[in-house]
Amino acid sequence: TFLQDLGMRLKVPQVTIATAIIFCHRFxxxxxxxxxxxxTIATVCMFLAGKVEETPRPLKDVxxxxxEIIHKKDPATAQKIKQKEVYE
Structure with a gap:
């Protein structure tokens, strides 16, 4: 699933991925x-799960x-987000 892929790419522990999934279900x-x-909700849940499980990743990385996962078929579009700094 999206959250599992996101968690693996961010190299977070399985418990953090599970927490993110729980957060999504509850939401x-x-x-x-x-x-x-x-x-969008899944991305936010992964960020928050990292904080809760004490395995945080910078918001920019998440x-x-x-x-990149959402736009994996269009690498040019995925590169555009790296040039923006609206989330910092």
Missing amino acids: FIRQSHARNDRR IVVSY
Whole structure:
């Protein structure tokens, strides 16, 4: 899945990936799938899971890796996010 791929690329422990999955499930129990982009929510959950499990990764790294996964068929688009600094 997206979260497992994201976690492996970020080199976080399996427990951090599991925590991110739990966070996503809990979020979508109460919130609409139609109103919220699942990949954006998953990215945020991975970032927060890293903090909770004391295996944090910089926000920039989480966003860049997530963007690369989402746009893996278009490497040029994936490179654009590395040039932006709106998330710092």
